[in-house]
Amino acid sequence: MIDPRASIFGERLAKTGRVVAVSSGKGGVGKSMVATALALGLARQGFRVGLFDVDFTGPSTHIILGVSQDVQPKEDRGLVPAKVEGLCYMSLVYFIGNRPAPLRGVDVSNALIELLAVTQWGKLDFLIVDMPPGIGDAVLDLVRLVKKIEFLIITTPSLLAFEVVKKQAALLEELGMPIIGVVENMKQDNNSRVIEEQTKQLGLRYLSAVAFDPNIEKAIGDPAKLLDTALGEPIANLAKVLLGNKM
Amino acid sequence: MHEWALAESILVSAQQIAEQEHLVSVSEVTIRVGELQQVEPPILRFALKQMRQGLLLGAKFRILKAKTTLKCRVCGATWLYSAKKLDKATAEAIHFVPEVAHSYIKCPKCGSPDFEIVNGRGVWLEDIKGVKRSD
Numbered sequence: 001m002i003d004p005r006a007s008i009f010g011e012r013l014a015k016t017g018r019v020v021a022v023s024s025g026k027g028g029v030g031k032s033m034v035a036t037a038l039a040l041g042l043a044r045q046g047f048r049v050g051l052f053d054v055d056f057t058g059p060s061t062h063i064i065l066g067v068s069q070d071v072q073p074k075e076d077r078g079l080v081p082a083k084v085e086g087l088c089y090m091s092l093v094y095f096i097g098n099r100p101a102p103l104r105g106v107d108v109s110n111a112l113i114e115l116l117a118v119t120q121w122g123k124l125d126f127l128i129v130d131m132p133p134g135i136g137d138a139v140l141d142l143v144r145l146v147k148k149i150e151f152l153i154i155t156t157p158s159l160l161a162f163e164v165v166k167k168q169a170a171l172l173e174e175l176g177m178p179i180i181g182v183v184e185n186m187k188q189d190n191n192s193r194v195i196e197e198q199t200k201q202l203g204l205r206y207l208s209a210v211a212f213d214p215n216i217e218k219a220i221g222d223p224a225k226l227l228d229t230a231l232g233e234p235i236a237n238l239a240k241v242l243l244g245n246k247m
Numbered sequence: 248m249h250e251w252a253l254a255e256s257i258l259v260s261a262q263q264i265a266e267q268e269h270l271v272s273v274s275e276v277t278i279r280v281g282e283l284q285q286v287e288p289p290i291l292r293f294a295l296k297q298m299r300q301g302l303l304l305g306a307k308f309r310i311l312k313a314k315t316t317l318k319c320r321v322c323g324a325t326w327l328y329s330a331k332k333l334d335k336a337t338a339e340a341i342h343f344v345p346e347v348a349h350s351y352i353k354c355p356k357c358g359s360p361d362f363e364i365v366n367g368r369g370v371w372l373e374d375i376k377g378v379k380r381s382d
Contacts, residue, residue, distance in 0.1 A: 001279070001371045001372070001373055002260060002264065002371065002372040003369075003371060003372075004253075004256040004257045004259070004260035004261070004370065004371075004372045005253075005256050005369075005370075006256075007256055007259040007260035007263055008252070008255055008256035008259050008260075011255070011259065075249060077251035077252055077255070078249060078251060078252030078255075079249065079252070079343065092344065092347065094343075095340040095341075095343055095344050095347045095350075096340065096347050096350040099350040099351070100350065100360075101346075101347065101349060101350050102349050102350075102360045102361060103346055103349055104361075107346040107349060107364075108346075110345070110346050110368070110369075111344050111346040111347070114343075114344050114345070114346070114369070115344065117252060117253070117256050118249060118252040118253070118343070120252070
Protein backbone atom coordinates (compact mmCIF):
# COMPACT_ATOMS: atom_id res chain seq x y z
CA MET A 1 0.00 0.00 0.00
CA ILE A 2 1.57 3.25 -1.13
CA ASP A 3 0.34 6.78 -0.48
CA PRO A 4 0.68 8.39 -3.91
CA ARG A 5 0.20 11.99 -2.82
CA ALA A 6 3.82 12.93 -2.04
CA SER A 7 4.93 12.05 -5.58
CA ILE A 8 3.18 15.13 -6.98
CA PHE A 9 4.66 17.83 -4.69
CA GLY A 10 7.54 18.59 -7.05
CA GLU A 11 5.04 19.22 -9.84
CA ARG A 12 2.74 21.36 -7.68
CA LEU A 13 5.57 23.68 -6.61
CA ALA A 14 7.53 23.53 -9.88
CA LYS A 15 6.49 27.05 -10.86
CA THR A 16 7.08 28.53 -7.40
CA GLY A 17 10.25 30.56 -7.11
CA ARG A 18 10.91 30.50 -3.39
CA VAL A 19 9.15 28.91 -0.45
CA VAL A 20 9.63 30.90 2.75
CA ALA A 21 8.46 29.34 6.01
CA VAL A 22 7.79 32.05 8.59
CA SER A 23 8.31 30.24 11.86
CA SER A 24 8.91 30.74 15.55
CA GLY A 25 9.94 28.79 18.59
CA LYS A 26 7.02 29.92 20.70
CA GLY A 27 3.53 31.09 19.91
CA GLY A 28 2.34 34.67 20.32
CA VAL A 29 5.42 36.31 18.82
CA GLY A 30 3.55 37.83 15.86
CA LYS A 31 4.58 35.25 13.29
CA SER A 32 1.26 35.31 11.41
CA MET A 33 1.29 39.09 11.37
CA VAL A 34 4.81 39.16 9.90
CA ALA A 35 3.99 36.38 7.41
CA THR A 36 0.87 38.20 6.20
CA ALA A 37 2.58 41.59 6.03
CA LEU A 38 5.53 40.08 4.16
CA ALA A 39 3.21 38.43 1.64
CA LEU A 40 1.27 41.68 1.16
CA GLY A 41 4.47 43.72 0.91
CA LEU A 42 5.87 41.47 -1.81
CA ALA A 43 2.54 41.44 -3.67
CA ARG A 44 2.40 45.26 -3.58
CA GLN A 45 5.81 45.29 -5.27
CA GLY A 46 4.29 43.36 -8.16
CA PHE A 47 5.40 39.85 -7.27
CA ARG A 48 3.11 36.84 -7.56
CA VAL A 49 2.71 35.68 -3.99
CA GLY A 50 0.97 32.79 -2.27
CA LEU A 51 0.16 32.67 1.44
CA PHE A 52 -0.35 29.23 2.94
CA ASP A 53 -1.57 29.05 6.54
CA VAL A 54 -0.22 25.81 7.95
CA ASP A 55 -1.05 26.64 11.55
CA PHE A 56 -4.01 24.26 11.30
CA THR A 57 -4.98 24.22 14.95
CA GLY A 58 -4.58 27.99 15.45
CA PRO A 59 -5.05 29.69 12.07
CA SER A 60 -5.17 33.49 12.11
CA THR A 61 -4.03 34.86 8.73
CA HIS A 62 -7.66 34.83 7.54
CA ILE A 63 -8.55 37.17 10.40
CA ILE A 64 -5.61 39.48 9.66
CA LEU A 65 -6.62 39.58 5.99
CA GLY A 66 -10.34 39.91 6.80
CA VAL A 67 -11.26 36.96 4.60
CA SER A 68 -15.04 36.61 4.50
CA GLN A 69 -16.63 33.20 4.97
CA ASP A 70 -17.98 33.05 1.43
CA VAL A 71 -14.46 33.12 -0.05
CA GLN A 72 -13.56 29.62 -1.22
CA PRO A 73 -10.91 28.00 -3.41
CA LYS A 74 -12.02 27.05 -6.91
CA GLU A 75 -12.15 23.43 -8.04
CA ASP A 76 -10.12 22.97 -11.19
CA ARG A 77 -8.10 19.75 -11.37
CA GLY A 78 -7.49 20.23 -7.66
CA LEU A 79 -7.98 23.35 -5.58
CA VAL A 80 -7.05 26.75 -6.94
CA PRO A 81 -6.48 29.14 -4.01
CA ALA A 82 -8.81 32.11 -3.78
CA LYS A 83 -7.32 35.55 -4.52
CA VAL A 84 -7.32 37.67 -1.39
CA GLU A 85 -5.72 41.13 -1.49
CA GLY A 86 -3.71 40.02 -4.50
CA LEU A 87 -2.46 36.89 -2.71
CA CYS A 88 -3.17 33.27 -3.66
CA TYR A 89 -4.51 32.28 -0.29
CA MET A 90 -4.91 28.79 1.15
CA SER A 91 -5.99 27.83 4.64
CA LEU A 92 -7.79 25.02 6.42
CA VAL A 93 -10.43 27.57 7.48
CA TYR A 94 -12.03 27.17 4.04
CA PHE A 95 -13.10 23.73 5.23
CA ILE A 96 -13.73 24.23 8.95
CA GLY A 97 -14.96 27.82 9.23
CA ASN A 98 -14.83 28.90 12.87
CA ARG A 99 -14.82 25.37 14.27
CA PRO A 100 -11.83 24.07 16.24
CA ALA A 101 -9.61 21.53 14.49
CA PRO A 102 -8.47 19.12 17.22
CA LEU A 103 -5.73 17.41 15.21
CA ARG A 104 -3.01 15.13 16.49
CA GLY A 105 0.37 14.89 14.80
CA VAL A 106 -0.59 12.24 12.27
CA ASP A 107 -3.67 14.25 11.27
CA VAL A 108 -1.63 17.45 10.89
CA SER A 109 0.76 15.55 8.60
CA ASN A 110 -2.07 14.07 6.55
CA ALA A 111 -3.90 17.38 6.16
CA LEU A 112 -0.66 19.08 5.12
CA ILE A 113 0.16 16.35 2.61
CA GLU A 114 -3.38 16.54 1.21
CA LEU A 115 -3.27 20.29 0.71
CA LEU A 116 0.21 20.15 -0.81
CA ALA A 117 -0.98 17.43 -3.20
CA VAL A 118 -4.19 19.08 -4.40
CA THR A 119 -3.44 22.82 -4.31
CA GLN A 120 -2.77 24.25 -7.75
CA TRP A 121 -0.64 27.28 -6.89
CA GLY A 122 0.23 28.07 -10.48
CA LYS A 123 3.12 30.43 -11.14
CA LEU A 124 4.40 32.19 -8.02
CA ASP A 125 7.51 34.22 -7.23
CA PHE A 126 7.08 33.55 -3.50
CA LEU A 127 5.07 31.14 -1.41
CA ILE A 128 4.97 32.43 2.16
CA VAL A 129 4.08 29.71 4.67
CA ASP A 130 2.70 30.70 8.04
CA MET A 131 3.96 27.88 10.24
CA PRO A 132 2.65 26.68 13.58
CA PRO A 133 4.97 27.55 16.47
CA GLY A 134 7.68 25.12 17.51
CA ILE A 135 9.50 22.29 15.82
CA GLY A 136 6.72 19.74 15.56
CA ASP A 137 5.06 17.83 12.75
CA ALA A 138 4.51 20.67 10.28
CA VAL A 139 8.18 21.73 10.38
CA LEU A 140 9.44 18.17 10.07
CA ASP A 141 7.00 17.41 7.25
CA LEU A 142 7.78 20.52 5.25
CA VAL A 143 11.52 19.90 5.62
CA ARG A 144 10.96 16.33 4.40
CA LEU A 145 8.56 17.16 1.59
CA VAL A 146 9.40 20.61 0.24
CA LYS A 147 13.01 20.53 -0.82
CA LYS A 148 13.39 24.24 -1.57
CA ILE A 149 11.99 25.57 1.68
CA GLU A 150 13.85 28.33 3.57
CA PHE A 151 13.12 29.52 7.09
CA LEU A 152 12.58 33.00 8.45
CA ILE A 153 12.53 32.98 12.25
CA ILE A 154 10.44 35.41 14.31
CA THR A 155 11.09 36.08 17.97
CA THR A 156 10.18 38.67 20.57
CA PRO A 157 12.79 40.39 22.77
CA SER A 158 11.98 37.83 25.47
CA LEU A 159 14.81 35.49 26.29
CA LEU A 160 12.20 32.79 26.83
CA ALA A 161 11.14 33.06 23.19
CA PHE A 162 14.75 33.26 22.03
CA GLU A 163 15.75 30.20 24.02
CA VAL A 164 13.40 28.14 21.84
CA VAL A 165 14.70 29.91 18.72
CA LYS A 166 18.14 28.48 19.60
CA LYS A 167 16.70 24.96 19.58
CA GLN A 168 14.86 25.62 16.33
CA ALA A 169 17.98 27.02 14.66
CA ALA A 170 20.05 24.07 15.87
CA LEU A 171 17.53 21.62 14.45
CA LEU A 172 17.26 23.39 11.10
CA GLU A 173 21.04 23.56 10.79
CA GLU A 174 21.31 19.88 11.65
CA LEU A 175 18.78 19.15 8.89
CA GLY A 176 20.72 21.34 6.46
CA MET A 177 17.86 23.81 6.03
CA PRO A 178 18.62 27.38 4.97
CA ILE A 179 17.77 30.04 7.56
CA ILE A 180 17.25 33.48 6.02
CA GLY A 181 17.61 35.17 9.40
CA VAL A 182 15.85 36.37 12.53
CA VAL A 183 13.29 39.15 12.96
CA GLU A 184 12.85 40.64 16.44
CA ASN A 185 9.20 41.55 16.77
CA MET A 186 7.37 43.73 19.32
CA LYS A 187 10.57 45.43 20.47
CA GLN A 188 9.95 47.98 23.23
CA ASP A 189 13.45 48.99 24.28
CA ASN A 190 15.14 50.49 21.24
CA ASN A 191 18.52 50.52 22.97
CA SER A 192 18.60 46.81 23.73
CA ARG A 193 20.94 44.77 21.55
CA VAL A 194 20.53 41.48 23.43
CA ILE A 195 18.64 39.55 20.75
CA GLU A 196 20.77 41.04 17.98
CA GLU A 197 23.97 39.94 19.70
CA GLN A 198 22.65 36.49 20.56
CA THR A 199 21.44 36.01 16.99
CA LYS A 200 24.89 36.84 15.69
CA GLN A 201 26.43 34.45 18.22
CA LEU A 202 24.33 31.71 16.63
CA GLY A 203 25.88 32.62 13.31
CA LEU A 204 22.53 33.87 11.96
CA ARG A 205 21.58 37.16 10.32
CA TYR A 206 19.69 39.64 12.46
CA LEU A 207 17.39 41.02 9.80
CA SER A 208 15.31 43.67 11.49
CA ALA A 209 13.55 44.89 14.58
CA VAL A 210 9.83 45.62 14.56
CA ALA A 211 8.83 48.12 17.23
CA PHE A 212 5.89 47.27 19.47
CA ASP A 213 2.92 49.11 17.97
CA PRO A 214 -0.34 49.24 19.97
CA ASN A 215 -2.14 50.34 16.79
CA ILE A 216 -1.46 47.06 15.08
CA GLU A 217 -4.66 45.57 16.56
CA LYS A 218 -6.63 48.20 14.64
CA ALA A 219 -5.17 46.89 11.39
CA ILE A 220 -6.45 43.35 11.99
CA GLY A 221 -9.02 42.63 9.32
CA ASP A 222 -7.97 45.70 7.36
CA PRO A 223 -4.92 44.64 5.35
CA ALA A 224 -4.62 48.03 3.64
CA LYS A 225 -3.57 49.46 7.03
CA LEU A 226 -1.17 46.69 8.02
CA LEU A 227 1.82 48.11 6.16
CA ASP A 228 1.14 51.56 7.69
CA THR A 229 1.93 50.17 11.15
CA ALA A 230 5.37 49.61 12.66
CA LEU A 231 5.58 46.54 10.43
CA GLY A 232 5.79 48.63 7.25
CA GLU A 233 9.47 49.60 7.15
CA PRO A 234 10.93 46.33 8.52
CA ILE A 235 8.81 44.39 6.02
CA ALA A 236 10.13 46.53 3.17
CA ASN A 237 13.65 45.73 4.40
CA LEU A 238 12.80 42.04 4.62
CA ALA A 239 11.58 42.07 1.04
CA LYS A 240 14.91 43.63 0.02
CA VAL A 241 16.78 40.88 1.87
CA LEU A 242 14.70 38.21 0.10
CA LEU A 243 15.24 39.82 -3.29
CA GLY A 244 18.93 40.58 -2.79
CA ASN A 245 20.05 37.43 -1.09
CA LYS A 246 18.85 34.38 -2.89
CA MET A 247 20.00 31.51 -0.72
CA MET B 248 -12.42 18.39 -9.80
CA HIS B 249 -10.45 17.23 -6.79
CA GLU B 250 -10.29 13.68 -8.22
CA TRP B 251 -8.09 14.96 -11.06
CA ALA B 252 -5.40 16.12 -8.66
CA LEU B 253 -5.46 12.75 -6.89
CA ALA B 254 -5.40 10.92 -10.24
CA GLU B 255 -2.32 12.90 -11.24
CA SER B 256 -0.50 11.83 -8.06
CA ILE B 257 -1.51 8.18 -8.63
CA LEU B 258 -0.13 8.27 -12.19
CA VAL B 259 3.17 9.89 -11.17
CA SER B 260 3.57 7.44 -8.29
CA ALA B 261 2.65 4.39 -10.41
CA GLN B 262 5.09 5.45 -13.14
CA GLN B 263 7.87 5.81 -10.53
CA ILE B 264 7.14 2.37 -9.06
CA ALA B 265 7.00 0.77 -12.52
CA GLU B 266 10.42 2.22 -13.32
CA GLN B 267 11.86 1.01 -10.01
CA GLU B 268 10.44 -2.47 -10.69
CA HIS B 269 11.95 -2.44 -14.22
CA LEU B 270 8.57 -2.86 -15.89
CA VAL B 271 8.37 -2.20 -19.64
CA SER B 272 4.61 -1.75 -19.48
CA VAL B 273 1.91 -1.67 -16.82
CA SER B 274 -1.19 -3.81 -17.36
CA GLU B 275 -3.16 -3.09 -14.19
CA VAL B 276 -3.10 -0.59 -11.33
CA THR B 277 -5.16 -1.34 -8.23
CA ILE B 278 -6.28 1.66 -6.21
CA ARG B 279 -8.07 1.62 -2.89
CA VAL B 280 -10.30 4.59 -2.01
CA GLY B 281 -11.42 5.14 1.56
CA GLU B 282 -15.04 6.02 2.21
CA LEU B 283 -14.06 9.03 4.33
CA GLN B 284 -12.77 11.00 1.33
CA GLN B 285 -15.80 10.10 -0.83
CA VAL B 286 -13.78 9.97 -4.02
CA GLU B 287 -16.06 9.21 -6.97
CA PRO B 288 -14.62 6.12 -8.72
CA PRO B 289 -16.09 6.98 -12.16
CA ILE B 290 -14.53 10.48 -12.08
CA LEU B 291 -11.23 9.10 -10.78
CA ARG B 292 -11.18 6.41 -13.49
CA PHE B 293 -12.01 8.95 -16.21
CA ALA B 294 -9.23 11.28 -15.00
CA LEU B 295 -6.74 8.39 -14.87
CA LYS B 296 -7.59 7.35 -18.42
CA GLN B 297 -7.41 10.90 -19.74
CA MET B 298 -4.01 11.65 -18.21
CA ARG B 299 -2.21 8.30 -18.43
CA GLN B 300 1.01 8.21 -20.41
CA GLY B 301 4.40 6.48 -20.58
CA LEU B 302 4.42 2.97 -19.10
CA LEU B 303 0.77 3.36 -18.06
CA LEU B 304 -0.72 3.97 -21.51
CA GLY B 305 -2.29 0.50 -21.74
CA ALA B 306 -3.07 0.10 -18.04
CA LYS B 307 -6.44 -0.94 -16.59
CA PHE B 308 -7.45 0.79 -13.38
CA ARG B 309 -9.10 -1.30 -10.69
CA ILE B 310 -10.69 0.90 -8.04
CA LEU B 311 -11.71 -0.77 -4.79
CA LYS B 312 -13.59 0.84 -1.95
CA ALA B 313 -12.68 0.62 1.73
CA LYS B 314 -14.95 1.20 4.68
CA THR B 315 -13.75 3.83 7.14
CA THR B 316 -13.25 2.73 10.72
CA LEU B 317 -12.93 5.37 13.41
CA LYS B 318 -11.77 4.67 16.97
CA CYS B 319 -12.27 6.99 19.91
CA ARG B 320 -9.03 7.71 21.77
CA VAL B 321 -10.94 8.58 24.93
CA CYS B 322 -13.43 5.71 25.46
CA GLY B 323 -12.13 3.20 22.89
CA ALA B 324 -15.41 2.94 20.95
CA THR B 325 -15.04 1.85 17.33
CA TRP B 326 -17.56 2.78 14.62
CA LEU B 327 -17.98 2.90 10.87
CA TYR B 328 -18.11 6.29 9.18
CA SER B 329 -21.13 7.16 7.11
CA ALA B 330 -21.44 10.29 4.98
CA LYS B 331 -25.22 9.81 4.84
CA LYS B 332 -25.76 11.59 8.16
CA LEU B 333 -23.77 14.67 7.06
CA ASP B 334 -25.06 17.71 5.20
CA LYS B 335 -23.64 18.42 1.75
CA ALA B 336 -21.25 21.20 2.83
CA THR B 337 -19.73 19.07 5.62
CA ALA B 338 -19.36 16.04 3.37
CA GLU B 339 -17.64 18.24 0.78
CA ALA B 340 -15.23 19.72 3.35
CA ILE B 341 -14.24 16.19 4.43
CA HIS B 342 -13.89 15.22 0.77
CA PHE B 343 -11.24 17.91 0.27
CA VAL B 344 -9.31 17.32 3.52
CA PRO B 345 -10.46 14.16 5.36
CA GLU B 346 -8.83 15.30 8.62
CA VAL B 347 -11.41 18.06 9.01
CA ALA B 348 -13.72 15.21 10.05
CA HIS B 349 -12.36 16.01 13.53
CA SER B 350 -14.15 19.37 13.34
CA TYR B 351 -17.53 17.81 12.51
CA ILE B 352 -17.72 14.25 13.82
CA LYS B 353 -17.84 13.13 17.44
CA CYS B 354 -17.58 9.73 19.08
CA PRO B 355 -21.14 8.30 19.17
CA LYS B 356 -20.50 6.94 22.66
CA CYS B 357 -18.74 9.74 24.59
CA GLY B 358 -18.92 12.74 22.24
CA SER B 359 -15.16 13.28 21.92
CA PRO B 360 -13.64 14.64 18.68
CA ASP B 361 -10.37 12.89 19.60
CA PHE B 362 -10.60 9.79 17.44
CA GLU B 363 -8.26 7.85 15.23
CA ILE B 364 -8.93 7.21 11.54
CA VAL B 365 -8.01 3.52 11.72
CA ASN B 366 -8.49 2.78 8.03
CA GLY B 367 -10.31 3.94 4.93
CA ARG B 368 -8.99 7.52 4.97
CA GLY B 369 -8.10 8.45 1.39
CA VAL B 370 -6.50 7.11 -1.77
CA TRP B 371 -3.90 4.35 -1.76
CA LEU B 372 -2.00 2.59 -4.48
CA GLU B 373 -2.43 -1.09 -3.69
CA ASP B 374 -0.86 -3.03 -6.52
CA ILE B 375 0.77 -2.66 -9.91
CA LYS B 376 0.97 -5.47 -12.46
CA GLY B 377 2.99 -5.36 -15.64
CA VAL B 378 5.57 -6.90 -17.90
CA LYS B 379 9.14 -7.00 -16.57
CA ARG B 380 12.18 -6.26 -18.70
CA SER B 381 13.57 -9.62 -19.83
CA ASP B 382 17.31 -9.01 -19.10
